[in-house]
Amino acid sequence: MNPVLFRRPLYGYGLAVCAWLTAFGVRMALADWFPPGFPYLTFFPAVVVIAYFCGLGPAILTAVLSGLSAWWFWIGAPGFDWSAATGLALAFYVFVVAVDIFFIVGMNAATDGLKREVARNAALAESRDLLLKEVQHRVSNNIQVVSSLLRLEAGMTRDETARRVLSEAAARTALIAKVQRSLLDADGAAAPFDDLARRLVADALEATGRTDVTIEVERACHALTAEEATPVALILLECVNNALEHAFPGRPGRIEIRLYEADGERRLEVRDDGCGPPPAFDPGQSRSLGLRIVLGLTEQLRGRFSLVDGAPGALCRLTYPRPADH
The missing domain is CATH 3.30.565.10 (Histidine kinase-like ATPase, C-terminal domain)
Structure with a gap:
C-alpha cells in the first residue's frame, strides 16, 4: 500500500534524493570491503524502494543519480570512462533497473485499479441493498394498506359470515406484511x-x-x-x-x-x-x-x-x- 504522502511530487522526489544519498554513502563507506564488479550493490535497493513508494518519476531520478555515481566512482577509471567494458556494465545496470521499475510501478498501478474496482463494487452493492430495502418497505406498507382496507370493510358489513371472512383475510395479510418487515430487518x-x-x-x-x-x-x-x-x-x-x-x-x-x-x-x-x-x-x-x-x-x-x-x-x-x- 503506497502512503499517500509519498505520492505528492515534492515528497516523492525529495525522498528519491535522500534514498540515493543513503545508498551512495553506504557504498562509499563499504568501498574497501567490496570486491571489484559490484558497483551497483547498494543502489538497486534504493531504486526498488523508491519505485514502490513514490512511483515512476522519483524511481527514474534515483536510478539516474545512482548510475552516474557508480559510473564516476566505481566503473573503470575515475570519472566517466567510455570503454566497451564500461558500456556493457552500464547497459546491464539500465536493463536491471528498467525491469525493476516496470514491474513495481505496473504492480502498483494494477493494485490501485483493483482498489478502485473494489470500492466501486462496494458502492454498487450498498446502493443495491438500499434499493432492495426501499422496495421491501414499500411492499410491506402496501400489504398493510390492503389489510387495513379489509379490516375496514369487515367493520362495515352486516353479514356475520362475510365479516368473519374479511377479518381473517385482514389478519393474514397483516401477517404477510410483518414477515416482509422481518426480511427487511435481515437485509432481505x-x-x-x-x-x-x-x-x-x-x-x-x-x-x-x-x-x-x-x-x-x-x-x-x-x-x-x-x-x-x-x-x-x-x-x-x-x-x-x-x-x-x-x-x-x-x-x-x-x-x-x-x-x-x-x-x-x-x-x-x-x-x-x-x-x-x-x-x-x-x-x-x-x-x-x-x-x-x-x-x-x-x-x-x-x-x-x-x-x-x-x-x-x-x-x-x-x-x-x-x-x-x-
Missing part, C-alpha cells in the same frame, strides 16, 4: 426462525386473549430464506390458531414449536397437549379454510403436511425440501 436475505416465530405466537395469544396457554419455541440455528419465510410463517400461525381455538376448551394448555433439519429436509412441528384431532381425521378432506390455505402453501413449498394424534394432543408436521444456501 433470511429471517431467524426463532425471532419470527416468537413474535407471531405472541400476537396470536394477544389476539385470542388466552393467558392460560403457554407457547414454547425451541431454539434453532436455522434461518428462513425470503422464498420460504411467508408460507412457513402462515402455516405456523394457522396451526397455532387452530390449537388455540380447538385444543383447549376451557382449560390451560401448552404448545411446542420446533424447526429442524433431517435427511436434506426441513421439518416444522407444532405440538399441543390438548384434546387431539378426531379419529381418522384427514386434513385433505377438511372444509376448514385455514387447513385449505395450509395445504395450498405446502404445495408451494413442494412439501407434505400432516395433522395426527400426538398422544396427547395434536401434532402438525410440515416437511419440505431444504432450500439452497444463499
Whole structure:
C-alpha cells in the first residue's frame, strides 16, 4: 500500500534524493570491503524502494543519480570512462533497473485499479441493498394498506359470515406484511426462525386473549430464506390458531414449536397437549379454510403436511425440501 504522502511530487522526489544519498554513502563507506564488479550493490535497493513508494518519476531520478555515481566512482577509471567494458556494465545496470521499475510501478498501478474496482463494487452493492430495502418497505406498507382496507370493510358489513371472512383475510395479510418487515430487518436475505416465530405466537395469544396457554419455541440455528419465510410463517400461525381455538376448551394448555433439519429436509412441528384431532381425521378432506390455505402453501413449498394424534394432543408436521444456501 503506497502512503499517500509519498505520492505528492515534492515528497516523492525529495525522498528519491535522500534514498540515493543513503545508498551512495553506504557504498562509499563499504568501498574497501567490496570486491571489484559490484558497483551497483547498494543502489538497486534504493531504486526498488523508491519505485514502490513514490512511483515512476522519483524511481527514474534515483536510478539516474545512482548510475552516474557508480559510473564516476566505481566503473573503470575515475570519472566517466567510455570503454566497451564500461558500456556493457552500464547497459546491464539500465536493463536491471528498467525491469525493476516496470514491474513495481505496473504492480502498483494494477493494485490501485483493483482498489478502485473494489470500492466501486462496494458502492454498487450498498446502493443495491438500499434499493432492495426501499422496495421491501414499500411492499410491506402496501400489504398493510390492503389489510387495513379489509379490516375496514369487515367493520362495515352486516353479514356475520362475510365479516368473519374479511377479518381473517385482514389478519393474514397483516401477517404477510410483518414477515416482509422481518426480511427487511435481515437485509432481505433470511429471517431467524426463532425471532419470527416468537413474535407471531405472541400476537396470536394477544389476539385470542388466552393467558392460560403457554407457547414454547425451541431454539434453532436455522434461518428462513425470503422464498420460504411467508408460507412457513402462515402455516405456523394457522396451526397455532387452530390449537388455540380447538385444543383447549376451557382449560390451560401448552404448545411446542420446533424447526429442524433431517435427511436434506426441513421439518416444522407444532405440538399441543390438548384434546387431539378426531379419529381418522384427514386434513385433505377438511372444509376448514385455514387447513385449505395450509395445504395450498405446502404445495408451494413442494412439501407434505400432516395433522395426527400426538398422544396427547395434536401434532402438525410440515416437511419440505431444504432450500439452497444463499
